[in-house]
Amino acid sequence: SYVLTQPPSVSVAPGTTARITCGGNNIGSKSVHWYQQKPGQAPVLVIYYDTDRPSGIPERFSGSNPGNTATLTINRVEAGDEADYYCQVWDSSSDHVVFGGGTKLTVL
């Protein structure tokens, strides 16, 4: 089955740029979605179809998916961005949703 690989953790200083990666075989051929989950809360969709941003999500959040690694980029990181982030794709070979293992973003 299809596997998505994320780094367990990423740490950045406030005001800098955080990049969270999501790797998978030929992931560039799939649409990648990203969720933010804060402790005790349901996940929130922050990027979908690689680069689209839902209403209400700051422009500081952006996504790219050029090849074998998709990336969620958070510019001018704030303390409130500290959360777990998950990538997600649809595995069309078996018709099911796959989540990455999640990345904990720590704002130093």
Added chain:
Amino acid sequence: QLQLQESGPGLVKPSETLSLTCTVSGGSISSSGYYWGWIRQPPGKGLEWIGSFYYSGSTYHNPSLKSRVTISVDTSKNQFSLRLSSVTAADTAMYYCARHVDSGAYSPQHYWGQGTLVTVSS
């Protein structure tokens, strides 16, 4: 504003069937043109997709759970349900119901319920 609310027993015995209901308000399951579904998250772990459905009948399930999962819908009550049979401690998790972004099962989940914790224990 669309809202989803999960409900059901918080404690289920091993080998029994877990049953949860998601009540939708602010929108209609049957006229919306969206996929709906269930996702779970064991304590301290990542997200796991359980399954998604379209009100007219198309349903997709996680292959690892497929034989134990039943997702049904009651359009008259604007609710959908999850049944997971033969549960074990490994099924202990926060269970979320959600609505997808659009009419594709491949689309992401945009609206989520707050989740309900189900513990499997005797």
